[in-house]
Amino acid sequence: MKTFTFEQITEIKDYQFITDSSGFILDHEGNLYQFSGNKVEQIVTPEDFLISDFHFITESHGAIIGNSRVVKDAVQEGAIGDHVFILFLVFAIPLISKLNSLGSRTLKRLSSFIAITIMTISCSNNWQMHKTMDTSSQYVTIITSNQLKNGQHYYPAIKGQASYVSITNDNCKSWVTSKVPTNFHLSNVTAIGENFILSSYANSKEGSIPIHGDGDIWIYGNDTTYNKELIKNSPDNPLVIFAQRGIEGLKYFPEHSLIFAFGTETQPAFPKNEVNSTKGNIYQIPVNLKPKYKIIDVPDTVSVRSLSISGSGDLWVTLDNKKPYVSKGTLKYKILDSKRLLRFRNGSWDDIHVKNVNGFEQVEFIPNSNIGYVLTEQGEIFKSLNNGESWEFYNLSGIRKIATINNSITFLKGKNTLLLLSN
Numbered sequence: 549m550k551t552f553t554f555e556q557i558t559e560i561k562d563y564q565f566i567t568d569s570s571g572f573i574l575d576h577e578g579n580l581y582q583f584s585g586n587k588v589e590q591i592v593t594p595e596d597f598l599i600s601d602f603h604f605i606t607e608s609h610g611a612i613i614g615n616s617r618v619v620k621d622a623v624q625e626g627a628i629g630d631h632v633f634i635l636f637l638v639f640a641i642p643l644i645s646k647l648n649s650l651g652s653r654t655l656k657r658l659s660s661f662i663a664i665t666i667m668t669i670s671c672s673n674n675w676q677m678h679k680t681m682d683t684s685s686q687y688v689t690i691i692t693s694n695q696l697k698n699g700q701h702y703y704p705a706i707k708g709q710a711s712y713v714s715i716t717n718d719n720c721k722s723w724v725t726s727k728v729p730t731n732f733h734l735s736n737v738t739a740i741g742e743n744f745i746l747s748s749y750a751n752s753k754e755g756s757i758p759i760h761g762d763g764d765i766w767i768y769g770n771d772t773t774y775n776k777e778l779i780k781n782s783p784d785n786p787l788v789i790f791a792q793r794g795i796e797g798l799k800y801f802p803e804h805s806l807i808f809a810f811g812t813e814t815q816p817a818f819p820k821n822e823v824n825s826t827k828g829n830i831y832q833i834p835v836n837l838k839p840k841y842k843i844i845d846v847p848d849t850v851s852v853r854s855l856s857i858s859g860s861g862d863l864w865v866t867l868d869n870k871k872p873y874v875s876k877g878t879l880k881y882k883i884l885d886s887k888r889l890l891r892f893r894n895g896s897w898d899d900i901h902v903k904n905v906n907g908f909e910q911v912e913f914i915p916n917s918n919i920g921y922v923l924t925e926q927g928e929i930f931k932s933l934n935n936g937e938s939w940e941f942y943n944l945s946g947i948r949k950i951a952t953i954n955n956s957i958t959f960l961k962g963k964n965t966l967l968l969l970s971n
Contacts, residue, residue, distance in 0.1 A: 550968040554588045557581065559963045565953040566607050568968055574602055580612060582720065591720045597712040603737045603744065608719040611744040611768070613734040616710040679822040682842065685895030689826045691841040695789045696777070700729035701764055703750045705757050713737070713746055713768055713783075726783035728766055735763070736798045740807065740835055743769030743778060747795035747809055752851075759872065759879040761812035763795040764788050767837065774836045791831050792817065792824040799855050803916055805835040810852040810865070812872075813845075830855065830865070846890065847897050853887070854910040859918040860935040863892035866908045866922075887925060891936060902930055902939045912950050914957060919971055921957055923950050929959070 550569065554560070557575050565571040570584040572591075578598040580591045593599060597614040604610030675693075682688035711728040728734065732748035739745065745767060750760035767787040772779050781787050796811035809831040817824040828843035829852045844863075846852055851868040858864060867888045870881040886907035889900040902908075907925035913935075914920070920932040922939065929944040944967075949960040959967040 552583065552586055552966040552968075554581075554583065554586070554964045554966075556588065557964045560960055560966075562601065562949070563951070563958075563960060563966055564602070564604060565951075565956075565958055565966075565968065566604060568953070568956065568970070570607070572602060572604055572610070573966075574599060578614065580720075582607075593720075594712070594714050594723050594725050596714075596725060597710070600734050601737050603739055605739050605742065609715075609717050609742075610720070611713055611715045611737055611739075612723075613711075613713045613728075613737045613746055615712070615731075615733055616708070673820075675820065675822040675825070679826060682895075687828075687845045687847070687892075687895065687897065689828065689843045689845075691822055691826070691843060692839050693822060694839055695823065695841060696767075696775075696787055696837050697790075698785050699788055699790065701748075701762075701788070701790065702731050703760055703762070705760065706731045706751065711748070713744065713766075715744065715768070724783075726768070726786075728786070729788075730764060730766075732763060735795055735811075738798045738800050738807070740771075740800055741769075741773045742771035743767055743781075745798060745800070745807065747791075747798050747811075749794040749796065749811060752794055752796075752812075754880060759881075761794040761815045761872070761879075762817075763791050763793055763809075763811060765791055765795070765798075765809055765831075765833070775838065787837075789831075789833065789837070790823065792821075793829070793831070794851070795831075796851055796853055797855070800835075801857055801915070802835075804857065807833045807835065808855050809833065810855050812851045813849055830863075844892070848888070850884070854912075856911050856913045856920070858913045858920055858935040859916060860893075862935065864911045864913065864920070864936065865890050865892075866911050869907065889922060900936065905930070910950055912952055912957065914952055914955055914971055917955065917971070919957075921950055923947055 559576045560573055561576045562574045573581040580593050581588045597616050599612045599614045602612045678693035680690050682690055709731045711730050711734050714723040714725040716723050732750045735749045736747045748763045750762040751757050770778055770781055793814040794812040795809045798809055800807045814824050826843045828845040830844040832842040850871050852865045853868050854866045856864045869884040869887045872879055873882055889908040891898045891900055905924050908922050910923040912921050918935045920936050922930050927945055927947050929942040929947055930939040931942040932939050946962050947959050951958050956970045
């Protein structure tokens with residue numbers, strides 16, 4: 549096992565190995581570093597925003613994402629579309645009541661027209677033809693309509709916040725920064741070919757800005773390997789998939805030609821469509837970004853925090869322990885006793901228990917192998933050699949994060965130590 553300790557970094561937030569001895573590190577203050585062996589050098593990055601995540605395709609080609617540092621509090625809640633529609637209802641419903649009370653036949657007809665218009669907007673079910681249940685599982689819904697489009701998405705409760713992506717092609721010597729057409733918090737970035745895929749979450753934290761479980765998947769780049777339409781993609785008007793649920797993370801599995809966006813359940817929205825009307829914490833997207841998509845529902849209302857696929861093809865997830873509930877019109881969290889580990893096999897979810905373990909933070913399987921690792925809430929590692937059929941303590945503790953690189957597993961230990969184990 550290789551060990552890399554970086555004493556000049558106070559606390560590592562995230563990391564990515566590019567080779568078995570080099571890569572990149574993000575600290576908890578939003579500073580980006582490049583390391584080779586135990587040597588580390590801070591990278592000069594744009595000052596427009598605080599970095600929330602990063603991803604490098606090679607040592608020279610990578611992207612950083614984040615949000616501006618200044619945010620003004622507000623009390624509104626909802627996406628712009630929902631906000632306008634709710635305001636419409638606030639004014640229209642009293643108007644209907646007033647028109648009816650006047651007694652005029654013409655006015656009553658007008659009130660009926662307004663009522664029918666409201667019902668048509670909110671209750672039209674044409675979108676139902678674009679979704680169908682997967683015959684193999686009650687937890688899977690297939691979306692058949694194209695969800696790749698241009699657009700923008702803003703949450704009125706977040707005032708003054710901007711979202712950014714910045715890309716380098718010359719080993720971090722220079723950066724090209726673009727403003728993402730949203731004010732959502734950018735949560736994760738990965739890559740498909742030469743294209744960077746960004747995810748967002750409107751707001752996941754309790755506080756003066758209400759929690760809002762909405763999010764999107766933004767595409768930056770013109771690599772047409774999997775989708776010829778991307779030749780027209782522009783950083784000024786990027787393609788987007790409106791996931792309509794808060795996204796905690798993204799995982800791309802080249803061996804399965806699939807990308808998974810995972811996080812929260814969808815929240816009530818108007819008008820309804822095939823995506824926001826479908827329960828599910830996991831959005832499965834083909835590598836070409838075209839239908840058919842799948843939305844997979846986890847049997848709980850908590851958020852999915854990590855996701856992996858075992859060599860046997862089973863889907864594995866760990867769940868958060870914060871259960872959302874509404875109190876006096878405000879969305880809050882109830883803290884559960886533990887974070888669960890689940891396996892999706894043959895269309896059904898199984899609760900996985902490991903002896904003397906109360907909760908799980910993360911699960912990772914080595915690609916194309918039967919070897920897997922789980923990280924417990926106590927920072928311990930358990931290993932499986934049989935696609936998760938059984939788990940044994942691996943004699944590692946103090947671990948905060950795990951990640952794979954090729955056929956190796958890596959660990960973040962303590963505040964500033966990385967470990968790499970070749971299998």
